[in-house]
Amino acid sequence: MSSPGYSAVGGRREARERAVELAYEADARSCSVDELLATMKLPPEPYAALLLRASELERDRTRSLIAAKATGWSLERMPTIDRLVMEMAVAEMLTTDTPTGVVLAEAVDLVSRYSTEESGRFVNGVLAAIARDVRHQ
Numbered sequence: 001m002s003s004p005g006y007s008a009v010g011g012r013r014e015a016r017e018r019a020v021e022l023a024y025e026a027d028a029r030s031c032s033v034d035e036l037l038a039t040m041k042l043p044p045e046p047y048a049a050l051l052l053r054a055s056e057l058e059r060d061r062t063r064s065l066i067a068a069k070a071t072g073w074s075l076e077r078m079p080t081i082d083r084l085v086m087e088m089a090v091a092e093m094l095t096t097d098t099p100t101g102v103v104l105a106e107a108v109d110l111v112s113r114y115s116t117e118e119s120g121r122f123v124n125g126v127l128a129a130i131a132r133d134v135r136h137q
Contacts, residue, residue, distance in 0.1 A: 012098075015047035016088070016106050020114075022052055023084045032056065054091040055084075062090040069129040070122075081115045082123055089127050093134055100131045 022044060026036045033052045037043060044052070055062065066086050067075055075083055089107040092098055104127050111119035 011045070012047055013106060013109075015045040016051065017110065018044050019048040019051040019055075019088060020081070020085055020110055022048065023055060023088060024081065026052075027080060027084060050096075051088050051092060054095040055088045058091040058094055059087065061094070062087045065090055065130045065134070066126060069126045073122075079115050079119065082111050082119050085110050085115075086123055086126060089123075090130055090134070093127075093131060100135050104128060104131065 022033075022036060026033055029036065033056045037049070037052075043049065063075055066083070070078070085107050089103050092103050093100060104124060107127055108120045108124045111123045
């Protein structure tokens with residue numbers, strides 16, 4: 001499937017950031033994406049909504065892939081933001097044609113800004129291992 005929505009890198013970067021914020025809110029409230037979006041006065045950017053829905057639809061698969069590659073880390077033990085960013089990045093790799101390098105760089109940037117000091121290296125390693133399995137490079 002091609003990636004509809006924002007063609008400008010900045011637009012997609014902002015959409016990814018907004019999608020992670022909304023995923024965090026949905027996770028904290030234990031609600032679905034559609035339930036969360038129904039409460040919003042203004043809908044998020046189209047690409048943010050696409051990523052949110054893809055992440056939710058692919059959740060079982062993305063969590064399985066992450067758990068398999070995150071050696072020594074259970075999903076429950078990971079910082080929530082790291083898990084959510086990885087779930088969204090894996091869903092983006094599975095459902096769009098966004099270049100793998102872009103997906104990884106954006107995920108690392110997000111966790112580097114919003115999570116722990118070690119998160120960037122950890123997320124990059126896990127996502128790179130997953131990309132080798134799910135993307136034909």
